[in-house]
Amino acid sequence: MIVHADPSYNFIDPEQISRIIDAARQPAPSQVREIIARGLEKKGLSLSDVAVLLQSDDTELDAEIFAAARRIKQEIYGNRIVLFAPLYVSNECANQCSYCGFNAKNSELVRKTLTSEEIAGEVRALEDCGQKRLLLVYGEHPKITAQWIADSVATVYETLSYKSGAIRRVNINCAPLDVASFKFLHQAGIGTYQCFQETYHQPTYEKMHLAGNKTDYLWRLQAMDRAQQAGIDDVGIGVLFGLYDHRFELLAMLRHAEELESRWGAGPHTISFPRMEPALGSELSQAPPYLISDHTFKKIVAITRLAVPYTGIIMSTRESATMRTELLQLGVSQMSAGSSTSPGGYSDGSLDEVTSQQFSLGDHRQLDDIVLDLVRQGFTPSWCTACYRTGRTGEHFMTLAKEGFIQNFCHPNALLTLKEYLNDYGGTATVEAGKHHIEGELEACQLKVKPQLEAKLAKIEAGERDLYV
Incomplete structure (x- = not known):
């Protein structure tokens, strides 16, 4: 394994990605079909292959891409869909991100960091409706230390419901940490570490992040490598579609996946696909700089399933119920259900979510409604956590998945x-x-x-x- 300690190391080459995009313009139908056939072998696709599929504008060929994604999804994952819920622990943040409701300059947002008792209340509310897998989400703030995160994770694991026991899997989405802090969280028993680059286009990144630690593009880009060094071998990456050209973003994110696999023996455990949604106090989020149509978004997900066939694809409740149902057919293998993006949103009935949430939700269904819809469509909802508790993670999991x-x-x-x-x-x-x-x-x-x-x-x-x- 190659570990790059150089903080200036940048594996995203924008000129190379641009050349790949330019070389793939107006592809011939025969070339597109050759790549689709290669994708069906479930060995992945190159960045050049992905660029060709992205830039094919033939609706008949798009239908073939969608059909291939459905086939791969069925062959690898069957009809199983993993369900989880995000638990927002804090919306206090020192960063100034132009697209986010948690922006430190957003005076309209009501700030809240949950106490351990309030975290336990949220967990009981989630457990009592059937959740077993949580993603804990934190703003980046001086009070949100590795110790504080570890304590909140311990609170979640220790909180029992009156029905069938405790939360069985706690993943976290928090700001990038140093190796020592990641080791501390690994020892605290976290599952997957998730962190989105937001945009891989560095000039856009610098334009969107005006203050705070998040202004450091490379510190964020190298976060997954520090997590791997610390022993966290399940990591999740993502990009916020709408900030820059979707072609560049997808190729750069898949380049990130390649880099992780070459260094650590396995690419990301999951890839997430958030699209910009309106957020309180953010004019930018009301009109994304690079608006992506529903058709293009579905195509991005389908192509990703061909490119990284064994990687989990996550779809959040940013999308509507209708869109999420369509995306389940095209490669999505995990989805949030019955979600709130406000600290206290599950247990505090008096909470005004509009003034405390990170972004607007597109799917407002409760967990039981989603479970019912899934089984009626022939899907098997899953809350399984067996692999994580038996050590089948990282490279070991990917090897087993391919078998x-x-x-x-x-x-x-x-x-x-x-x-x-x-x-x-x-x-x-x-x-x-x-x-x-x-x-x-x-x-x-x-x-x-x-x-x-x-x-x-x-x-x-x-x-x-x-x-x-």
Whole structure:
């Protein structure tokens, strides 16, 4: 593994990316189809391949790209969709980001950092509706230290609901840290570390970030390498689409994925695709500099599924319910559900979310509504955390994924977590639809673990919890 300690090291070459884009303009249909066929081999695509697919403007070829993405998604992930909820711990922030409601200069925002008691209240509210996987989100502020984050993670793990126990997986989205601080968080038991570059185009980055630690482009760009050095081998990257040319952003983000794989043996565990949404106090967010159509956005997700077939793709509640449903078919494997982007948004019924949230939500459905919609569409909602608790992370997970592990183990475990959800939290319609879905999945199942799966489903029905194969 090559570790670059040089703080000036920058693996994003804007001139190279621009040349790749220019060379791929107006591709021939035969070239596009050759790349689609190569993508179906599930070995990934080069940046040049991605640039060609992005710049094909033939609607018939776009349909073929979408069909290929659906096929790869089904072959690798099946119908399993991982669900989680973001828990905003603080909206206090010292950065001035032009697109964000947490901007330090935003005087309209009501600032709030949750106490440990308030965090526990949020966790109980989330647990009591069925959540098992959380993403803790923090603003960048002097009071939000590694110790403070570790304490908040401990509070989450220690808080038990009256139904089926505790949160089983805590991922975090916080500002970039040094290696020693990342090691401290690793020892505290965090899951995936998530941090978005926002924009990989450095001039745009510098224009959008006016003050605070976030003005340092390279410090943020190298955050994942410091996390890996610290032992955190599941990392999640992302870009905020709308700040700059989507072609440059996607190629740069995939270049980041290449760099991580070359240095650490595995690329990012997840890639997220937020699109700019209106945020209180941000005029920029009302009219993104580079507006992306729904069709282009779907194409970005589909091409990413071909480019990095084994990487988890996350879609947040920024998007509408309709758009999220369409994206599930094109490569998305994880989605937030029943979300709030305000500290206290799950347990404080008197909270005015408009004056405390980071951005406006597009999907306002509650968790049970989303579960019901998913099973009616033939998807299997999953809250499984077995891999993380058995050490199957980072390079180990990616190796297993390429051997069919997701279908053989993750899918059965998804059915176990769905059964648990139905027994403890599901509404009447969800329980009926969910039980019918599980019966259908069992009938179609030809895996060697089927007898073990059936036995564990029976144990859950009898009252046991947190079982996995």
